[in-house]
Amino acid sequence: EYLSSQPSPMASKLEPNRNKNYDPKKPHITDTPLTRYNWYKHVNWLNVTLIVLVPVYGMIGAFWTPLYWQTAVFSILYYFATGLGITAGYHRLWAHTSYSATWPLRVFLAAVGGGAVEGSVRWWARDHRAHHRYTDTEKDPYSVRKGLLYSHFGWMLMKQNPKRIGRTDISDLNEDPVVVWQHRHYLKVVLFMGLILPTLVSGLVWGDYLGGFVYAGILRIFFIQQATFCVNSLAHWLGDQPFDDRNSPRDHILTALVTLGEGYHNFHHEFPSDYRNAIEWHQYDPTKWFIWTMKQLGLAYDLKTFKQNEIEKGRVQQAQKKLDQKRAKLDWGVPLDQLPVLEWDEYVDQCKNGRGLIAVAGVVHDVTEFISQHPGGKAMIKSGIGKDATSMFNGGVYMHSNGAHNLLSTMRVGVIRGGAEVEIWKRSYAAQSEYLKDGS
Amino acid sequence: EYLSSQPSPMASKLEPNRNKNYDPKKPHITDTPLTRYNWYKHVNWLNVTLIVLVPVYGMIGAFWTPLYWQTAVFSILYYFATGLGITAGYHRLWAHTSYSATWPLRVFLAAVGGGAVEGSVRWWARDHRAHHRYTDTEKDPYSVRKGLLYSHFGWMLMKQNPKRIGRTDISDLNEDPVVVWQHRHYLKVVLFMGLILPTLVSGLVWGDYLGGFVYAGILRIFFIQQATFCVNSLAHWLGDQPFDDRNSPRDHILTALVTLGEGYHNFHHEFPSDYRNAIEWHQYDPTKWFIWTMKQLGLAYDLKTFKQNEIEKGRVQQAQKKLDQKRAKLDWGVPLDQLPVLEWDEYVDQCKNGRGLIAVAGVVHDVTEFISQHPGGKAMIKSGIGKDATSMFNGGVYMHSNGAHNLLSTMRVGVIRGGAEVEIWKRSYAAQSEYLKDGS
Numbered sequence: 050e051y052l053s054s055q056p057s058p059m060a061s062k063l064e065p066n067r068n069k070n071y072d073p074k075k076p077h078i079t080d081t082p083l084t085r086y087n088w089y090k091h092v093n094w095l096n097v098t099l100i101v102l103v104p105v106y107g108m109i110g111a112f113w114t115p116l117y118w119q120t121a122v123f124s125i126l127y128y129f130a131t132g133l134g135i136t137a138g139y140h141r142l143w144a145h146t147s148y149s150a151t152w153p154l155r156v157f158l159a160a161v162g163g164g165a166v167e168g169s170v171r172w173w174a175r176d177h178r179a180h181h182r183y184t185d186t187e188k189d190p191y192s193v194r195k196g197l198l199y200s201h202f203g204w205m206l207m208k209q210n211p212k213r214i215g216r217t218d219i220s221d222l223n224e225d226p227v228v229v230w231q232h233r234h235y236l237k238v239v240l241f242m243g244l245i246l247p248t249l250v251s252g253l254v255w256g257d258y259l260g261g262f263v264y265a266g267i268l269r270i271f272f273i274q275q276a277t278f279c280v281n282s283l284a285h286w287l288g289d290q291p292f293d294d295r296n297s298p299r300d301h302i303l304t305a306l307v308t309l310g311e312g313y314h315n316f317h318h319e320f321p322s323d324y325r326n327a328i329e330w331h332q333y334d335p336t337k338w339f340i341w342t343m344k345q346l347g348l349a350y351d352l353k354t355f356k357q358n359e360i361e362k363g364r365v366q367q368a369q370k371k372l373d374q375k376r377a378k379l380d381w382g383v384p385l386d387q388l389p390v391l392e393w394d395e396y397v398d399q400c401k402n403g404r405g406l407i408a409v410a411g412v413v414h415d416v417t418e419f420i421s422q423h424p425g426g427k428a429m430i431k432s433g434i435g436k437d438a439t440s441m442f443n444g445g446v447y448m449h450s451n452g453a454h455n456l457l458s459t460m461r462v463g464v465i466r467g468g469a470e471v472e473i474w475k476r477s478y479a480a481q482s483e484y485l486k487d488g489s
Numbered sequence: 490e491y492l493s494s495q496p497s498p499m500a501s502k503l504e505p506n507r508n509k510n511y512d513p514k515k516p517h518i519t520d521t522p523l524t525r526y527n528w529y530k531h532v533n534w535l536n537v538t539l540i541v542l543v544p545v546y547g548m549i550g551a552f553w554t555p556l557y558w559q560t561a562v563f564s565i566l567y568y569f570a571t572g573l574g575i576t577a578g579y580h581r582l583w584a585h586t587s588y589s590a591t592w593p594l595r596v597f598l599a600a601v602g603g604g605a606v607e608g609s610v611r612w613w614a615r616d617h618r619a620h621h622r623y624t625d626t627e628k629d630p631y632s633v634r635k636g637l638l639y640s641h642f643g644w645m646l647m648k649q650n651p652k653r654i655g656r657t658d659i660s661d662l663n664e665d666p667v668v669v670w671q672h673r674h675y676l677k678v679v680l681f682m683g684l685i686l687p688t689l690v691s692g693l694v695w696g697d698y699l700g701g702f703v704y705a706g707i708l709r710i711f712f713i714q715q716a717t718f719c720v721n722s723l724a725h726w727l728g729d730q731p732f733d734d735r736n737s738p739r740d741h742i743l744t745a746l747v748t749l750g751e752g753y754h755n756f757h758h759e760f761p762s763d764y765r766n767a768i769e770w771h772q773y774d775p776t777k778w779f780i781w782t783m784k785q786l787g788l789a790y791d792l793k794t795f796k797q798n799e800i801e802k803g804r805v806q807q808a809q810k811k812l813d814q815k816r817a818k819l820d821w822g823v824p825l826d827q828l829p830v831l832e833w834d835e836y837v838d839q840c841k842n843g844r845g846l847i848a849v850a851g852v853v854h855d856v857t858e859f860i861s862q863h864p865g866g867k868a869m870i871k872s873g874i875g876k877d878a879t880s881m882f883n884g885g886v887y888m889h890s891n892g893a894h895n896l897l898s899t900m901r902v903g904v905i906r907g908g909a910e911v912e913i914w915k916r917s918y919a920a921q922s923e924y925l926k927d928g929s
């Protein structure tokens with residue numbers, strides 16, 4: 050395989066069998082415990098340089114670099130462009146194939162996505178598919194179960210054992226010439242789109258080469274990296290889980306604001322092939338708006354969405370699960386099948402002997418203590434003692450609230466054989482008929 | 490009965506058989522339709538005077554009456570005192586007996602409650618019990634089903650047919666000497682507590698007789714009337730229904746703010762004998778705080794609360810009802826009992842003939858159209874065709890999301906007799922055993 054022998058600048062150590070120096074038979078550094086003496090061998094120095102050292106250098110440089118308003122505006126615009134490269138390109142187009150794009154759009158996305166300095170499409174999408182397929186497990190390359198900082202960028206700063214990451218199918222990406230080209234020329238793409246282009250634009254158009262390099266280049270890279278890393282950390286840590294709470298993904302407006310709309314992450318993990326992350330019009334999802342606009346321009350097509358019916362089903366199921374959990378924590382009274390069985394006559398007898406028993410729907414309740422507290426007055430509740438109070442209780446006299454029904458169920462002491470007095474009469478009648486028949 | 494022959498200034502026409510001039514045999518004015526010529530006979534002029542004309546007079550008077558800061562502060566304090574007379578006294582103590590009060594507190598509440606000019610405790614509680622017992626029906630004295638303004642004060646401004654209002658038991662109130670005394674001397678109580686006391690306090694302490702009369706008297710009466718009327722209008726119209734949505738009562742923070750905490754009205758109608766209206770510490774219920782403080786001072790006792798378990802049960806039941814309604818609106822696929830039954834061999838045959846069928850958990854799904862859209866790739870899904878894919882689908886190869894399960898159910902086309910291939914083998918084996926047994 051030609052492609053797999055290509056090193057990718059950020060990912061080399063992460064991709065199994067991709068690095069010429071990597072020999073799967075030799076023990077990997079991650080197999081040896083981290084100590085005072087070998088810690089530097091555990092660190093991925095290339096990534097530390099790209100994610101930490103260069104930004105620090107940029108921040109220091111910013112002290113001596115005046116900020117022109119043109120450079121400020123351009124940095125923000127270029128921040129959004131490179132961000133969309135990751136969210137609309139790397140993520141929704143290539144990792145999830147949630148829509149199709151014509152080649153000009155693909156070239157654009159692969160270019161600006163490269164400018165965000167987060168690895169090649171091919172490497173990024175492979176890891177991301179493993180993240181979806183093995184979410185929260187050992188095989189998840191950035192499992193939040195290993196800590197918030199780990200999922201944010203710890204997984205890149207420290208070396209990973211390539212054997213650990215789950216395998217996924219990326220044959221479709223190997224068929225996309227834009228992806229292949231970007232992967233092959235990744236270092237050139239990063240240098241040009243990440244630093245050279247912003248420097249040149251700022252220098253040639255308004256004469257601010259240095260500002261272009263520091264602000265639109267280095268610092269912009271830092272901000273878009275941190276923002277998109279939040280999809281792996283914040284989006285698995287902060288917010289609600291309206292669709293599934295078995296795994297860590299969560300929905301939160303804050304994450305959406307930071308990540309160009311990738312903050313509805315519980316929805317996204319449930320429906321990853323939907324080109325939207327936010328399904329309500331009022332939610333913030335500029336990546337969705339961008340893709341939709343590209344469609345209007347004829348540059349994107351086959352935008353996939355899950356049917357609203359299926360989405361609502363997921364919501365109903367999760368709500369039901371939550372409700373069942375809450376229900377299980379409450380006391381619902383002694384189950385009917387654990388109650389002693391009384392004959393109707395026994396029930397009436399016990400009431401004559403002074404017990405405050407009331408039969409409602411075949412169940413006998415001891416209301417002795419409750420008589421004096423009855424909101425409908427003592428007289429009313431006493432009128433039900435020793436009788437079948439089913440209809441009185443259920444609207445005949447007063448239609449009791451759900452609360453009253455619940456209270457009633459806490460007072461259960463027995464069930465009546467046959468359910469109610471009427472059953473006694475039915476049985477007597479039947480016995481009589483038999484007798485008459487036999488006699489005739 | 491002595492008490493029932495006592496006229497109550499605001500309620501005389503509303504109480505059945507209480508007014509000397511009322512003869513239940515004569516047709517009531519409400520039995521004749523409202524026309525251009527008789528409208529003034531339909532109006533309850535006493536109430537119109539007390540609720541509309543006097544406040545208008547007060548507002549006009551306010552133009553010529555300077556407002557001293559002492560009078561302003563006192564008006565607000567007296568507003569809260571008379572408001573608590575209604576909410577903590579009339580409502581929670583007497584109408585609902587949600588706690589017990591020593592006689593000094595009862596006297597205080599009957600006095601300041603009278604100063605709110607909303608009728609005697611006896612009349613107020615009787616109507617309010619009817620409102621709870623017959624909520625939203627013809628027998629509800631202030632049913633919101635007749636319009637928001639009707640429930641607010643329309644029911645007082647227009648004459649009502651006393652026969653219409655539901656009957657309730659107020660024997661306990663007739664046993665409370667404070668209630669009896671207040672009812673008997675109601676006109677004096679109203680005049681003294683509503684107007685004379687605030688005038689005297691403002692006059693004697695800081696010399697503002699006129700301001701005391703206009704602001705702490707008339708206008709304060711107007712505001713506290715309108716505020717407490719909101720319990721019958723706003724609280725049945727605005728907000729959520731976390732406990733029961735069969736009737737109109739609703740919970741809303743706005744109503745609570747206006748009504749000294751009576752805004753959690755869905756809870757209140759469900760648990761009327763609970764001395765609280767707001768059950769969370771952070772919700773606004775100064776009436777509850779007042780009652781609780783009185784308890785600490787030894788003036789109130791036997792504060793009744795519903796068990797948290799019973800309250801949560803109500804919440805769970807209502808949430809379940811909402812969820813069931815939502816579920817019923819969704820498409821859950823063809824029910825299993827409406828699907829044709831296939832033999833296992835038929836299923837395998839059809840797949841050999843080119844149909845993309847996959848059996849999961851005994852149900853056959855037609856995935857022909859879906860193969861090319863499968864997020865896990867064509868190869869994966871094809872590997873399940875003609876087989877029992879139950880375990881592959883449920884984690885053997887990939888643990889599919891709820892969303893995938895739901896999608897699957899929309900593709901149902903048949904059920905397999907016996908559920909799965911293994912059943913065939915079991916049956917064959919059993920038949921064979923029989924055969925062997927017979928042979929031996």
Ligand code: HEM
Pocket residue numbers: 407409414416419423424425426429430431432433438441442446447448449450451452453456457618619621622657758759760761
């Ligand atoms: C058997 C056990 C009973 C229980 C646990 C019970 C419980 C309650 C509760 C909690 C209320 C307050 C309003 C509500 O939540 O709906 C209430 C009200 C009432 N109950 Fe009962 N009840 C019982 C039996 C009866 C019987 C047998 C009668 C009549 C024959 C009766 C008549 C009434 C009436 C008329 C009210 C309305 C009170 C009002 O708001 O004025 N109850 N009951």
Ligand code: HEM
Pocket residue numbers: 178179181182217319320321847854856859863864865866869870871872873878881882886887888889890892893896897
């Ligand atoms: C029979 C009908 C099938 C349906 C409706 C279906 C549906 C889906 C859906 C919606 C996903 C997206 C992720 C998710 O929502 O869980 C998915 C992913 C996947 N499916 Fe299926 N699937 C089917 C059959 C199969 C079979 C038979 C296999 C394997 C033998 C399979 C293997 C996978 C794998 C490995 C993924 C993960 C894709 C990734 O995220 O990399 N599926 N499937």
Ligand SMILES: [Fe+2]
Pocket residue numbers: 180280281284285298314318
């Ligand atoms: Fe994720």
Ligand SMILES: [Fe+2]
Pocket residue numbers: 140144145177181317321
């Ligand atoms: Fe994703």
Ligand SMILES: [Fe+2]
Pocket residue numbers: 620720721724725738754758
């Ligand atoms: Fe109400």
Ligand SMILES: [Fe+2]
Pocket residue numbers: 580584585617621757761
């Ligand atoms: Fe009430």
